[in-house]
Amino acid sequence: MADEEEVIMTPTKKGKATHIRIERKSKLNFGNGELEQRHHVGGGEHRGLVINKSSQGENEEDLGKPQVQLGFNCFLVDTKTGKHAVESRKLKFWYVDTADYLDQVTTGFNFFRELLKPENFPKDYVGFIRKCMKQMQKPEYSLARKINLEIELLDDESAPHSPDSPIAENGYGKGLTADELMGLTRHDPRPWEEIVREKLLHVLESAYPNILSVEDLVRIVDADEACVLEQLAELQRKDLIRSLESGGFVRHVLDIKTEVQEVKQMMTVSANQQPTIAIITANYCEKLAVDAMMENKTTYVKFKTGGESNAYTIGYIGEHKCVSTKLPMIGHDRSAQISSGNTTTRLLGTFQQIEHVFIVGVAGGVPHFTDYYKHPRLGDVMISDCSRTGDIYYYCDKILQEKDGTITYNTKAFRPRDGFLQNVLDTIKEQRLMRKFEPWRKYIRDGLELLATQEADYNRPPPETDRLTMVIGEGNVIEMQHPHHPEGIDERQGMPKIHYGVFGAGKRFSKADDLRLDFAGRYNVNSFDSEFDQVLEGVVGSVKESFMFIRGMSDYSDGMQKQEWQPYAALAAAAVMKSIILSFSSPYISEDELE
Missing domain, CATH: 1.10.10.10 (Winged helix-like DNA-binding domain superfamily/Winged helix DNA-binding domain)
Structure with a gap:
């Protein structure tokens, strides 16, 4: 920051909330009245920081609508008394006139990310304000001319809570201990x-x-x-x-629309009658959602005591014959690796005419706290897109820390060498830009009717259950607000928004927010799942060069942490999959066909 500039903080109390206005201002523009308002002028390492007396000051309305806003609940624990305190903190940014939208969201996000670094996150009120002021002095934030920090103490009911359901580990449900839970632990009555x-x-x-x-x-x-x-x-x-x-x-699978045949040996299908599309799922709710998209279907089940059983559902999506299966386990312990890899290899070995493989189900979205367009919400759908780097999936098998503290990731990358599905996806993108046509909306409605009798509820959960939390170290948790549309428009209206990007996975990422977000930033990852590298090894090893991930967002970790959203997210992903498969023959589906 130039020597003639100062960062000035002015506190204001409005109702229950405290407002802290922080602005960068040139000394040359000070009037006598402003100089009289000064309460403290920093020196030494705090030179250039000025604290004003409390004042009614400038109303927020006078500044106009903020260009970027980040809101979060800060969950703090008094280490001496154990008492919980919950504060709502909102950061609102105003920028210089030359800053465009990308400049605004990038600067706001970087400011926020530096402010909340776990290793030096300020735990007290004064430290938080001081860090905001110190960051405003940095040249990388010079586009931000004013920040308004709004702080309000909330009651305990507004605190972030731990997940209601146990986390699935290695495919099996296993509850976490109180020490492993984030926020307030809910008692199950x-x-x-x-x-x-x-x-x-x-x-x-x-x-x-x-x-x-x-x-x-x-x-x-x-x-x-x-x-x-x-x-x-x-x-x-x-x-x-x-x-x-x-x-x-x-x-016991309850599906009156599907004929079920229990067999001792999987049938042999002639080449001209074999399915050409394989769909792989990992969760039970995913398999039911995918099967709901098919017509004229039969499920063949081969049970094997003390070993790996097989369940294949064969049916049609449009004119395309498909086969779906469910992995019996998922995860990255040795038995899960062997199981998921073997199931995939066995599927593609049984049906050797497969041309395209879809991996469909739920995953965790990588949040973007300032950019509405990049931020996935629960229930949205992410489609793998290799148009930028060629790779659609990065698996991290080892994390290394150098002597200087630098972290490096050992990764395996996967890409489809056949460009057919990517070309289909590019055509669909163009169609959506021109017509805003979303056929999956109808397929979701149809699926809800077919799945209404299932034990799981496939309806979209209430929007207030879409809560975004972040661990910032030492037992402290903040709950973020979702970024708003720049024009205040609700584009979702209770339906999923479609995103395109790269998937990632790694054993340590599900419980390490800082590592997960760092890995996502380095590899441009948009979504994390529960480790499908062995599935992809089976796909590539079977010489299948055309494959795609379609995943509904059920949490902001790896898809396994928030079970409430899993059925709907799986249904949304299956509906998008059906739209893509139907577009193979003609990507320009008539809207009249879907009425």
């Missing part, structure tokens, strides 16, 4: 038996089509055998699970 029953159903859905013994289930849900047997009987009465002759249990 339900009877223990009901909690066990829910866990059992989730475990059997994750394992499907594999069979699990009573011993397996007792170990996984960590409950006594008598309770497990009682709840298994209750699930059987509800027709949600089946017991097999082997003594094991499996999820």
